[in-house]
Amino acid sequence: MQKRFVSIWFRHLTTDWLTLRRPELKTLPFVFAAPEHGRMLITAANPLAEAQGISPGMALADARAVVPSLEMADHIPGKEAKLLKALGEWCIRYTPLVAIDMPDGLILDISGCAHLWGGERAYLGNIIKVLRSKGYDARGAMADTLGAAWAVARFGKDKPIIEPGEQAGALLLLPPMALRLEIETLERLKKLGFYTIKSFMGIGRSVLRRRFGTQLLLRLDQALGNEDEPLDLLQPIEPYHERLPCLEPIRTATGIEIAIKTLLENLCRRLEGEGLGLRSAVLKCYRLDGKVLQVSIGTGKASHFVNHLFRLFELKISSIEPDLGIELFTLDATKVEEADPEQEMLWSPESGGLEDTGLAELLDRLANKVGTGNIRRYLPQEHYWPERSVKPALSLQDKRTTEWRTDRSRPSLLLSRPERIDVTALLPDNPPMLFVYKNIVHKVSKADGPERIEREWWLEQGEHRDYYRVEDEKGRRYWVFRSGHYSGDQTGQWFIHGFFA
Amino acid sequence: MLNTKQDIINKLRKDILLMEGFNPPSAGGVSSIGLGDIESAFPNGVFPVGAIHEMMCPSPEHVAASSGFIAGILGSLMEKGGACLWIGVGRELFPPSLMAFNTEPDRMIFIDVQKERDVLWVAEEALKCEGLSAVIAELRDISFAESRRLQLAVENSKVTGFILRNDPRKAGTSTCVARWQISPLPSETEDGLPGVGYPRGQVDLLKVRNGNPGSWQLEWAEGRFVQVNKEAAIHEFVRQIG
Numbered sequence: 152m153q154k155r156f157v158s159i160w161f162r163h164l165t166t167d168w169l170t171l172r173r174p175e176l177k178t179l180p181f182v183f184a185a186p187e188h189g190r191m192l193i194t195a196a197n198p199l200a201e202a203q204g205i206s207p208g209m210a211l212a213d214a215r216a217v218v219p220s221l222e223m224a225d226h227i228p229g230k231e232a233k234l235l236k237a238l239g240e241w242c243i244r245y246t247p248l249v250a251i252d253m254p255d256g257l258i259l260d261i262s263g264c265a266h267l268w269g270g271e272r273a274y275l276g277n278i279i280k281v282l283r284s285k286g287y288d289a290r291g292a293m294a295d296t297l298g299a300a301w302a303v304a305r306f307g308k309d310k311p312i313i314e315p316g317e318q319a320g321a322l323l324l325l326p327p328m329a330l331r332l333e334i335e336t337l338e339r340l341k342k343l344g345f346y347t348i349k350s351f352m353g354i355g356r357s358v359l360r361r362r363f364g365t366q367l368l369l370r371l372d373q374a375l376g377n378e379d380e381p382l383d384l385l386q387p388i389e390p391y392h393e394r395l396p397c398l399e400p401i402r403t404a405t406g407i408e409i410a411i412k413t414l415l416e417n418l419c420r421r422l423e424g425e426g427l428g429l430r431s432a433v434l435k436c437y438r439l440d441g442k443v444l445q446v447s448i449g450t451g452k453a454s455h456f457v458n459h460l461f462r463l464f465e466l467k468i469s470s471i472e473p474d475l476g477i478e479l480f481t482l483d484a485t486k487v488e489e490a491d492p493e494q495e496m497l498w499s500p501e502s503g504g505l506e507d508t509g510l511a512e513l514l515d516r517l518a519n520k521v522g523t524g525n526i527r528r529y530l531p532q533e534h535y536w537p538e539r540s541v542k543p544a545l546s547l548q549d550k551r552t553t554e555w556r557t558d559r560s561r562p563s564l565l566l567s568r569p570e571r572i573d574v575t576a577l578l579p580d581n582p583p584m585l586f587v588y589k590n591i592v593h594k595v596s597k598a599d600g601p602e603r604i605e606r607e608w609w610l611e612q613g614e615h616r617d618y619y620r621v622e623d624e625k626g627r628r629y630w631v632f633r634s635g636h637y638s639g640d641q642t643g644q645w646f647i648h649g650f651f652a
Numbered sequence: 653m654l655n656t657k658q659d660i661i662n663k664l665r666k667d668i669l670l671m672e673g674f675n676p677p678s679a680g681g682v683s684s685i686g687l688g689d690i691e692s693a694f695p696n697g698v699f700p701v702g703a704i705h706e707m708m709c710p711s712p713e714h715v716a717a718s719s720g721f722i723a724g725i726l727g728s729l730m731e732k733g734g735a736c737l738w739i740g741v742g743r744e745l746f747p748p749s750l751m752a753f754n755t756e757p758d759r760m761i762f763i764d765v766q767k768e769r770d771v772l773w774v775a776e777e778a779l780k781c782e783g784l785s786a787v788i789a790e791l792r793d794i795s796f797a798e799s800r801r802l803q804l805a806v807e808n809s810k811v812t813g814f815i816l817r818n819d820p821r822k823a824g825t826s827t828c829v830a831r832w833q834i835s836p837l838p839s840e841t842e843d844g845l846p847g848v849g850y851p852r853g854q855v856d857l858l859k860v861r862n863g864n865p866g867s868w869q870l871e872w873a874e875g876r877f878v879q880v881n882k883e884a885a886i887h888e889f890v891r892q893i894g
Contacts, residue, residue, distance in 0.1 A: 507783030510735055517763060517774055527762045529747040541747050544758065551758050555751040563716040563723075565746035596838065599847045622848050626838035627713040649746065650712050652720025652753075652836075652851045652872070 153315055157259040157275060158300035159282070159291045161238075164255050165230055166197035171286045181222035184211045194226045198288070231255065238287070239385045245278055250382040256304070258297055258382060271312055294318050297382070298374030302329030319375055323349040330370040336363050391429075391484035393418045400439050400476020404468055407436075407477070411464045412457065414482040419455045428453025428490025434464065436471055437479040444471055448519055451547060452511040453488040459512045463519050511547065531555045535604050537565060537648070559602065560620060562630040562649025569646035572631065576645075579637060582619040586631065588647050593623035601633075620651065628652075669695050669862060685728040688879050690855065690870075694830075695862040701729065702810035703829035704779075704802055706794075708858070709816050712744070715790075717834040717853045719745055720753060721870075722814050724877055726786055727754030729812060734785030737778045739763045739771050740816075743790065754875055772798055779805040779813050786812045792819040799826035831859040837869060852880065 161167070165183055170176050180200035184191040191211035200221065205214045215221050231254050239249045239257050245268075248260035261274070268274035275293050282289040292303035292311040299318035303311060306329040313321045322329070325348050327340045340363070345351045351359065352371070360368055372378035393414045401407060411434065422428060430453055436444040448463040471477075518526055529541040530551045540556075573587040582598030600619030606612070614635030622628045628651035633644050684691060685699050694700055707718040730736060736759060738745060743764055747757035763774050768791070775789040779802055794802075794815060806813055815828065823831075833856045839849035850873040857865045869880040 507735065509781050509783035513778060513781040513783070514761070516777060521763060521765050521770055521774065525764045525766075527764065528758060528760070529762070530758050531748065537746075541757075555748055555757060557751050560752065561749045562746055563719045563749045564712060564744040565749075566744060597841075597846070597848045620848050622839060624838070626836045626852065628716075628836060628839070628848060628851070650716035651848075652716050652723075652749070652853070 154262050154295060155293060156297045156300040157261050157291055157293050158304040159257040159289050160304045161255050162288045162290065163197055164234055165195045167287045168234055169224060179222050180218050181224060182214060183224050183226045185226035240387055243387055249385045251385060260382060275312060296374055296376040297380050298370060301331065302374060305329060322374055330374060332367060332370055336367055339363060391418060391487055393482045395480040397478055400478050402473045402476045407468055407471055410480045412461055414480060415457045415460050418482055418484060419457050422455040426489060427487050428455045429484045430486035430488050433483045433485055435481045436477045438477055439475040446471060450515045453490040455490055463515055466519055536607060563652040564650040566648055569648045572645050572647045574645040582621055583631060595621045596624050597622040685725055686876055688877060690868055693857055693860060693864045693866050700829050701812045702806055704806060704813040704815060705830045705832060706815040706817055706826060706828040708833040709818055713836055714834065715816060717836045718816055720851055720872065721834045721853065722788060723750045723753035723755045724872055730755060730759060730785045735759050735761060736785050737761050737763060737787045739774050740790035741765060741768055741771060768792060776801055776805050779811050780809050782809045784811050788814045790816045790818060794826060796825055799828055803827040829861050830857060832857055
């Protein structure tokens with residue numbers, strides 16, 4: 152079958168994108184620049200800047216000399232690839248075969264697609280019109296070969312559609328640059344006076360090979376259609392979705408279990424093959440009476456183990472009311488992440504600590520029952536204020552950034568809110584002699600302190616605390632503090648905050 | 653004849669111990685967990701890991717003392733890098749304090765449940781998980797049947813469980829392998845210097861299956877449990893009163 156290709160060239164890919172994000176830039180000349188060897192080099196310029204003679208590769212300082220009002224944005228590495236991937240995925244509506252052509256283009260294999268849009272002219276016109284209306288300055292060309300389409304899209308002067316078999320004629324007047332050659336070959340061609348492809352196309356192949364290497368011949372053949380060129384096609388990701396229609400409406404727990412297992416097996420087989428794991432999933436049950444029941448689970452670590460995921464769903468089965476019966480089950484993986492491959496361990500430690508798979512699975516089950524927010528792990532934080540000396544860890548893999556302090560003794564139990572106590576103490580800074588807590592008088596026999604902890608003024612206002620570690624006659628140890636300095640009003644300054652072991 | 657009978661009985665006793673989960677001291681493994689003399693109260697002289705211990709804690713002071721005691725034991729249980737679960741309703745444990753007892757607080761995972769009922773469910777699930785070193789549950793009360801379920805769970809997984817019973821007035825029978833009560837004792841400083849000394853506690857082993865209950869005084873000093881000389885303590889007590 153006759154092959155046809157479309158090449159799309161985005162002349163101002165990144166600048167167009169930024170203009171879409173920040174419309175006020177539309178009327179200003181601006182550039183993207185990145186630091187290189189201690190100076191800022193321009194990586195992309197918008198049409199207004201280009202009109203004033205600024206081109207990629209210039210130093211930003213030089214460009215500022217030309218246009219003092221030049222706006223600058225930081226170059227974002229990898230942005231082009233991301234934009235092209237998104238645009239390429241959008242282009243799949245025109246043809247299933249789309250490839251990214253770094254750094255600024257797309258290649259569409261449109262063999263047998265154009266007639267659906269009413270001919271090649273309307274087809275190409277539609278693509279370019281829609282892209283331009285979205286704000287991307289796109290140029291496109293169509294030809295029998297990828298190389299010819301690429302050349303015409305970038306260097307073609309008159310018509311963008313090259314009729315079948317006419318690519319040789321179209322290439323004649325284009326510069327050698329249109330052949331996607333390396334910079335050394337191009338310089339050598341220029342030095343020898345070859346300004347158009349026509350001027351060297353007729354020369355014998357062996358001569359060309361000797362002078363310019365095999366790459367020139369390969370590119371020429373590819374443009375003319377004598378040589379095939381492989382495409383690295385974009386593979387759109389299918390949504391992780393499974394369906395299970397039931398012949399008979401399902402009304403029993405056993406039936407629901409079987410349905411969930413079947414769905415999970417299918418989904419997990421696919422996830423496993425792709426090296427992925429599931430982080431959250433939604434099961435929807437469509438009932439005969441039109442109601443949709445929804446159950447969702449989440450895991451703390453990407454997993455594709457059917458048994459584990461099933462046990463998470465198992466906890467929720469009791470909340471599914473089949474009523475008249477369920478006729479359709481669907482399972483969506485709403486969040487999918489890369490899963491660590493299970494590693495066979497030669498020496499299995501007795502317990503794997505926090506990385507243990509069994510533990511992660513247990514926590515998933517607990518999280519689905521008691522709620523994720525109720526599972527906590529603490530890491531040290533560099534604050535003296537006791538309530539702020541720990542912070543909750545975000546995940547099981549979270550490592551502490553600072554060491555646990557052991558130089559100051561801290562109580563085993565800390566009351567979430569200090570409780571007021573009545574105290575008899577000597578002025579000005581002696582520990583209490585006795586205190587009353589919950590109607591019990593504790594006579595203090597030993598005490599340590601005070602340890603003054605100031606409030607962090609950049610976080611909150613208030614009085615400091617003078618902490619004492621006291622032990623009563625029976626050996627019970629407490630952490631009490633006096634809030635602030637002594638003042639005229641002596642009452643209500645003492646608090647109990649914790650219990651020592 | 654009598655001799656052989658005695659032998660048979662001894663053999664049977666050993667078999668029963670094995671069935672109940674008491675392992676004889678292994679030749680290579682570290683069997684001591686740093687409790688010193690207390691370990692000899694247990695059958696075979698080994699602190700039973702992979703079993704449930706219950707701690708009687710009538711007051712917050714007892715909870716504090718028990719958590720210190722447990723943290724000291726956890727230090728050796730978690731030596732190989734294991735993780736640990738702490739389940740409770742209104743938890744007040746302050747993680748940084750564990751560090752003083754050689755237990756890394758960031759390897760402790762806290763499950764704060766809303767209802768007392770859930771503690772048992774979570775504890776049972778956790779005790780079935782072989783990847784854990786220990787599970788600590790704060791409970792008001794536990795019935796015989798409930799404790800039996802927990803015991804069955806640990807028999808397979810060999811996880812050590814601790815139950816802190818906050819309301820032990822109704823302390824009925826349970827299947828737990830040991831019942832403890834840890835109460836705080838007045839600390840002592842060297843040469844009568846002022847200030848509070850090392851944490852000290854009265855460790856009462858109220859019940860132990862196939863072992864000998866007893867009572868000890870322990871002090872946590874410089875990273876390990878030290879048994880306090882009883883006579884000196886009594887002497888000190890007399891001196892204080894007199």
